[in-house]
Amino acid sequence: MSNASLDAIAAKSDQPFPGAPNNWRRFFSFSTDHKVIGIQYMVTAFVFFLIGGLLAMVMRGELITPEADLVDRTVYNALFTMHGTIMLFMWTFPMLNGLSNYLVPLMIGARDMAFPRLNAAAFWLVPVFGTLLMVSFFIPGGPSQSGWWAYPPVSLQNPTGNLINGQVLWLLAVALSGVSSIMGAVNFVTTIFRMRAPGMGWFRMPAFCWTVLSAQMIQLFGLPSLTAGAVMLLLDLTAGTSFFDPAKGGDPVLYQHFFWFYSHPAVYVIILPIFGTFSEVFPVYARKPLFGYRFVVVSSLIITVLSAMVWVHHMFASGTPSWMRMLFMFSTMLISVPTGVKVFAWVATVWGGKLRLDTPMLFALGGLVCFLFAGITGVMLGAVPFDIHVNNTYFVVGHFHYVIYGATVMGIYAAIYHWFPKMTGHMYYEGLGKLHFVLTFIGVNLNFFPMHPLGLMGMPRRVASYDPEFAYWNVIASLGGFLLGVSTLPFILNIVSSWVLGKRAPANPWNAIGLEWLIPSPPPVENFEEIPIVVSGPYGYGSDESLVANNPAGELISEHS
Amino acid sequence: MTTPTTPTKPRSLSFRTVAQLVALAIADAAISVWVGRQAYLWMPPQASAEALLVDDLFGFLTTIGSFIFLGVTAALLYSVLFQRADKYDISDGPPVEGNLLVEILWTTIPLGLVIWIATYSYQIYDQMAILGPMEHMNHVPSLSLMPSAEAATLPAVPEQTPIEVHVRQWAWEFHYPDQNIISTELHLPVNERARLKLISEDVLHGFYVPAFRVKQDVIPGSTIDFGFMPIREGRYRLRDSDYSGTYFAANQSTVVVESAEAYQQWLATAAQQPLTEADNRAFREFTKLGDRPISAGWKTVEPAPPPRVNFASSEEDSYE
Amino acid sequence: MSTANLDPTLNTHSAHAAEHEEEDHRMFGFIIFLLSESVIFLSFFVGYTVYKTNLTDWLPAGVEGLEVREPLINTIVLVSSSFVIYFAERFLRKDNLWGFRAFWLLTMAMGSFFLYGQAVEWMGLPFGFTDGVFGGTFYLLTGFHGLHVMTGVLLQGIMLGRSFLPNNYAGGEFGVAATSLFWHFVDVIWIILFILIYVWQ
Ligand code: HEM
Numbered sequence A: 001m002s003n004a005s006l007d008a009i010a011a012k013s014d015q016p017f018p019g020a021p022n023n024w025r026r027f028f029s030f031s032t033d034h035k036v037i038g039i040q041y042m043v044t045a046f047v048f049f050l051i052g053g054l055l056a057m058v059m060r061g062e063l064i065t066p067e068a069d070l071v072d073r074t075v076y077n078a079l080f081t082m083h084g085t086i087m088l089f090m091w092t093f094p095m096l097n098g099l100s101n102y103l104v105p106l107m108i109g110a111r112d113m114a115f116p117r118l119n120a121a122a123f124w125l126v127p128v129f130g131t132l133l134m135v136s137f138f139i140p141g142g143p144s145q146s147g148w149w150a151y152p153p154v155s156l157q158n159p160t161g162n163l164i165n166g167q168v169l170w171l172l173a174v175a176l177s178g179v180s181s182i183m184g185a186v187n188f189v190t191t192i193f194r195m196r197a198p199g200m201g202w203f204r205m206p207a208f209c210w211t212v213l214s215a216q217m218i219q220l221f222g223l224p225s226l227t228a229g230a231v232m233l234l235l236d237l238t239a240g241t242s243f244f245d246p247a248k249g250g251d252p253v254l255y256q257h258f259f260w261f262y263s264h265p266a267v268y269v270i271i272l273p274i275f276g277t278f279s280e281v282f283p284v285y286a287r288k289p290l291f292g293y294r295f296v297v298v299s300s301l302i303i304t305v306l307s308a309m310v311w312v313h314h315m316f317a318s319g320t321p322s323w324m325r326m327l328f329m330f331s332t333m334l335i336s337v338p339t340g341v342k343v344f345a346w347v348a349t350v351w352g353g354k355l356r357l358d359t360p361m362l363f364a365l366g367g368l369v370c371f372l373f374a375g376i377t378g379v380m381l382g383a384v385p386f387d388i389h390v391n392n393t394y395f396v397v398g399h400f401h402y403v404i405y406g407a408t409v410m411g412i413y414a415a416i417y418h419w420f421p422k423m424t425g426h427m428y429y430e431g432l433g434k435l436h437f438v439l440t441f442i443g444v445n446l447n448f449f450p451m452h453p454l455g456l457m458g459m460p461r462r463v464a465s466y467d468p469e470f471a472y473w474n475v476i477a478s479l480g481g482f483l484l485g486v487s488t489l490p491f492i493l494n495i496v497s498s499w500v501l502g503k504r505a506p507a508n509p510w511n512a513i514g515l516e517w518l519i520p521s522p523p524p525v526e527n528f529e530e531i532p533i534v535v536s537g538p539y540g541y542g543s544d545e546s547l548v549a550n551n552p553a554g555e556l557i558s559e560h561s
Numbered sequence B: 001m002t003t004p005t006t007p008t009k010p011r012s013l014s015f016r017t018v019a020q021l022v023a024l025a026i027a028d029a030a031i032s033v034w035v036g037r038q039a040y041l042w043m044p045p046q047a048s049a050e051a052l053l054v055d056d057l058f059g060f061l062t063t064i065g066s067f068i069f070l071g072v073t074a075a076l077l078y079s080v081l082f083q084r085a086d087k088y089d090i091s092d093g094p095p096v097e098g099n100l101l102v103e104i105l106w107t108t109i110p111l112g113l114v115i116w117i118a119t120y121s122y123q124i125y126d127q128m129a130i131l132g133p134m135e136h137m138n139h140v141p142s143l144s145l146m147p148s149a150e151a152a153t154l155p156a157v158p159e160q161t162p163i164e165v166h167v168r169q170w171a172w173e174f175h176y177p178d179q180n181i182i183s184t185e186l187h188l189p190v191n192e193r194a195r196l197k198l199i200s201e202d203v204l205h206g207f208y209v210p211a212f213r214v215k216q217d218v219i220p221g222s223t224i225d226f227g228f229m230p231i232r233e234g235r236y237r238l239r240d241s242d243y244s245g246t247y248f249a250a251n252q253s254t255v256v257v258e259s260a261e262a263y264q265q266w267l268a269t270a271a272q273q274p275l276t277e278a279d280n281r282a283f284r285e286f287t288k289l290g291d292r293p294i295s296a297g298w299k300t301v302e303p304a305p306p307p308r309v310n311f312a313s314s315e316e317d318s319y320e
Numbered sequence C: 001m002s003t004a005n006l007d008p009t010l011n012t013h014s015a016h017a018a019e020h021e022e023e024d025h026r027m028f029g030f031i032i033f034l035l036s037e038s039v040i041f042l043s044f045f046v047g048y049t050v051y052k053t054n055l056t057d058w059l060p061a062g063v064e065g066l067e068v069r070e071p072l073i074n075t076i077v078l079v080s081s082s083f084v085i086y087f088a089e090r091f092l093r094k095d096n097l098w099g100f101r102a103f104w105l106l107t108m109a110m111g112s113f114f115l116y117g118q119a120v121e122w123m124g125l126p127f128g129f130t131d132g133v134f135g136g137t138f139y140l141l142t143g144f145h146g147l148h149v150m151t152g153v154l155l156q157g158i159m160l161g162r163s164f165l166p167n168n169y170a171g172g173e174f175g176v177a178a179t180s181l182f183w184h185f186v187d188v189i190w191i192i193l194f195i196l197i198y199v200w201q
């Protein structure tokens, strides 16, 4: 892998190469090209990120004072419910699916996903259930107000008495999201199992693809459990059954098991591709191979397996018997071991390298630090006696926002900046990128760190009003929240302006190793002129091995790189 | 292309590097121990025997957590500050692909660490002897090898009629069956193990007193036995900890821990009081909604009318 | 191949190739899907077991238990149809289209008989969907399974129709193989369900 002829590539890709789709209208069509679908996912998800973020700003506005004075309590409750739901089902999942959609076929040397039409159908469900969720703001009674867990009996209460109510729409949207995710998961798993380029054995596959595989397998075994719970809840709500209604002999705690059996593993569906992103980004900008590649990729699979055995740690205070509490405490602690292996491996990858602090690297480093912090508070939460105190307090909210904003959103930004030149064929503006990083990193810590002392002091989550002693930290958190809102502006400006006006990107601007970097930016329809023949591992930095035995770009980039 | 010594290769460690590493580890440990001490200050007052145990655990967790966090971020920070490529340097770093020994170490050491943490947490839990709803003994059925000798540090549960805790959307009500008292303030004698029966009349609620570090979901359809040991006199906040709908945040009350004499005194006076309507924030806010020029809210489940009690407290009363 | 991308009109070749590739992956994808689908049933089964072992007043007032005889006949018919569909597939592999159609149609008939029997049973039951958790889980499980049987029969109908298109099934047919796999899946689920609901009373 020499990348010697960067200039030649740059010169070549100045002219739009043949077959390069330069028509923006295709992003609004039922395209079956995985790259178009990937970008459709990402842009749609980002729109919902902004909506979810706006809701969060209003919540932070309410919480800047102890009294419930900005919005009505029902509105506040709808806000946090919809914020959580949108951020998970409309932003994080579709965003990561989009990223995986774009990258996995390129990284494994395939021309598309295994089932392109299924892929497109899965995507087009996203705007459908997104709209369904949004519509619930405008119906009598408003959106669901039972939190993103939708625990019965609160979720069964339906004060309007209407058949079409916020909770019903919420359940339908979540069910559709599940259908879309299962379609996606079948597609990803099949693609990764069956469509790797010749020579790409399991241990030559980039870590990102390993993490996508692990994450999508979780969807396959986890989501059905949520679906089962959601169907039963919907029947209770609309058809008069009594599965979860204690007033009629049902068992509300069973719902919690159904819900968490999926929703704990779901956090790994989210974080695994971010782990993958870290594993891709650190070697490029530290100019060193991923340290302990095999340990790192195998630990993803171990996480997949363990993630199915820890769900009760969300129910330590739900009347769970002691033996279960202790069992799940041990399993929860155990899952931090493969996670720790990854963290140490990234530090060792960075250590002693030749670091280039471009925006993707900054976001990856910032994300790693946040993840470390969240992992430590996670182990604390796994310790039952301590969790009993902070369960359902702001401490938990702080913990998961460090993972979901600190690590996941920052990791997503790292990925977007890193692959932006590949996806669009343009370079982003480095200065705006760095500004974006600084604002985000400060915003995250300002917004989410204060939640930890608040939780320790005993402030419950999901409250519209609180006792005055909590005001101090809440003011800081609110300021951080508004800063996070501001932080998206340089990002949007950067993406939009550089997509239109940015300098043309060469095939391999970062001098990175990987099949996606061997073809033009943006890649042509069907990606590879010639299916690559892989002859070495994915992180050969510092050695002279060649990654492939042929030139996958064919005549598009004639110089063999 | 490659630097002659790479820090990830233990064989090339010189005495000086080892000494430096040891010094750094000691510094890290010293700071972490200090942070772990601070952890006690971040918590509410220690008003129960459980609080002492939980805070010890939290201090321990904070110490270990700080050690790891500081160690890892320091390494990253060092890299970021001192291991940057020069502006025009496009060469690669050393092609170190891994080191089996290091990898095995950083798998087994954390494994040992989490087993240690879990075992310690288990012991704390055992001592807390939290009464779960399906639990009829007061500590965990011994998982054989675990040392549970210290389990006896808390006095056994005395045979007394439990106080009934009734919670609904959105009020707390405490029934003292022996004295036939209903109160919206929970009074408990200090240094005596409290016994409660948690009863929800509608949805899930949570019984949570931060100063006691105890919390238990209250599940409609089942009665939950619950207990803890108040050890410090004072007034503390009781909060609903499991989201229960519109006025969830307003569903708070006060716990008063007092001397045995004061407690008996209170029981005696409260029993004399006639039933009166207590102040109830949810109901108050709900009825005032009609006064608003425009209602910007959605239809809500109606709050239950304020409880009628022998002894009423107000949410505005002070607490620690 | 190397010129395929240069001119959109020349793209047909690669599109064709992609389609063939897609067929190869379908069975793999379908099996994964079925594995995932089985977890929904598993969740319902676990739920049923938890309810049944924990609830004190399990059966609604006035309900003694479930009649086993007719459902058992139903079970035998459905399970045998798994063998019948197997023979249908063998005929297809031997290019005996009429043998295939006959056995395939017999499978459909047996599936329909099952659905009919189920409907008759439902009509005669003294409890409804909203009669406690027992009524709820009973209709949920049998109904959700029944939906799968119905889907299976519909799929079989489509495959049968397609067998009349000339040369359609030359060289094996993914649709037939998948439908038949689906049918076996539905059968296995029923056996577990039957044991759980009818045998374990
Ligand atoms: C070292 C690894 C981790 C451990 C040991 C851990 C442990 C825990 C525990 C015990 C809870 C429950 C706290 C409670 O509700 O009382 C929790 C909550 C949560 N965690 Fe983690 N966690 C880890 C990593 C993650 C990751 C990687 C994510 C997401 C990408 C995540 C997201 C969440 C979320 C969203 C919640 C709260 C869910 C809710 O209540 O709405 N955690 N974690």
Ligand SMILES: [Cu+2]
Pocket: A056, A083, A087, A401
């Ligand atoms: Cu949030």
Ligand SMILES: [Cu+2]
Pocket: A263, A264, A267, A310, A311, A313, A314
């Ligand atoms: Cu979890």
